[in-house]
Amino acid sequence: xxxxxxxxxxxxxxxxxxxxxxxxxxxxxxxxxxxxxxxxxxxxxxxxxxxxxxxxxxxxxxxxxxxxxxxxxxxxxxxxxxxxxxxxxxxxxxxxxxxxxxxxxxxxxxxxxxxxxxxxxx
Amino acid sequence: xxxxxxxxxxxxxxxxxxxxxxxxxxxxxxxxxxxxxxxxxxxxxxxxxxxxxxxxxxxxxxxxxxxxxxxxxxxxxxxxxxxxxxxxxxxxxxxxxxxxxxxxxxxxxxxxxxxxxxxxxxxxxxxxxxxxxxxxxxxxxxxxxxxxxxxxxxx
Numbered sequence: 001x002x003x004x005x006x007x008x009x010x011x012x013x014x015x016x017x018x019x020x021x022x023x024x025x026x027x028x029x030x031x032x033x034x035x036x037x038x039x040x041x042x043x044x045x046x047x048x049x050x051x052x053x054x055x056x057x058x059x060x061x062x063x064x065x066x067x068x069x070x071x072x073x074x075x076x077x078x079x080x081x082x083x084x085x086x087x088x089x090x091x092x093x094x095x096x097x098x099x100x101x102x103x104x105x106x107x108x109x110x111x112x113x114x115x116x117x118x119x120x121x122x
Numbered sequence: 123x124x125x126x127x128x129x130x131x132x133x134x135x136x137x138x139x140x141x142x143x144x145x146x147x148x149x150x151x152x153x154x155x156x157x158x159x160x161x162x163x164x165x166x167x168x169x170x171x172x173x174x175x176x177x178x179x180x181x182x183x184x185x186x187x188x189x190x191x192x193x194x195x196x197x198x199x200x201x202x203x204x205x206x207x208x209x210x211x212x213x214x215x216x217x218x219x220x221x222x223x224x225x226x227x228x229x230x231x232x233x234x235x236x237x238x239x240x241x242x243x244x245x246x247x248x249x250x251x252x253x254x255x256x257x258x259x260x261x262x263x264x265x266x267x268x269x270x271x272x273x274x275x276x277x
Binding site: 069070095 | 245
């Protein structure tokens with residue numbers, strides 16, 4: 001696990017910006033990390049296919065974990081839609097950490113993502 | 123009678139057909155008469171076993187780190203491939219797309235317990251780490267191997 005202070009969000013291109021904008025607008029996070037985990041998936045240093053998002057928002061209070069993840073997915077529905085013609089500019093794998101501010105204060109550790117081994121998340 | 127083999131994908135797995143053959147049989151069942159959507163078929167698949175996983179690759183050889191993590195967690199709790207159903211979305215493009223709309227969940231892997239969508243890799247990892255998974259398995263009548271191990275230590 002990494003403490004949030006030590007986390008490098010990696011290359012932040014247009015998709016990362018969209019993710020950030022959508023999550024900010026939809027979930028009003030008090031803390032947001034958009035971590036590009038695309039390295040090693042073949043698209044080079046500017047690849048944007050695999051992401052981990054850490055979203056801290058009081059909108060998650062009293063919301064079950066699965067529902068929280070659905071809220072994040074719904075916010076990023078367009079970016080997750082790889083059926084469109086521009087599927088190469090879409091998210092192919094998404095890891096989600098969704099916490100309330102209280103939970104984040106108690107623990108800001110971000111779990112490591114399982115190593116890919118190819119194939120992505122979609 | 124071959125017809126009864128065609129009823130559920132779970133029964134195909136339990137018959138220990140080779141992955142290629144079982145996926146061929148699955149594909150031939152896949153399209154519904156009108157829209158081509160597999161939703162009706164998927165509705166059956168998720169109820170066919172206590173634990174149903176939609177993944178990339180097969181439990182013996184997952185083709186993706188997230189799918190691999192899910193399988194490893196289930197195995198860690200003592201579930202063997204013959205007591206859960208695993209469906210390889212890489213063998214069936216229709217399934218790969220329709221499971222996402224069926225579950226309203228954009229990524230693979232996807233885990234179902236007793237026909238209810240549980241989540242993907244992140245959710246399963248979290249449940250495993252905080253002990254929830256042992257409880258959820260208990261609710262569907264599966265005793266986690268970790269629970270058995272804990273009880274053994276107490277004796």
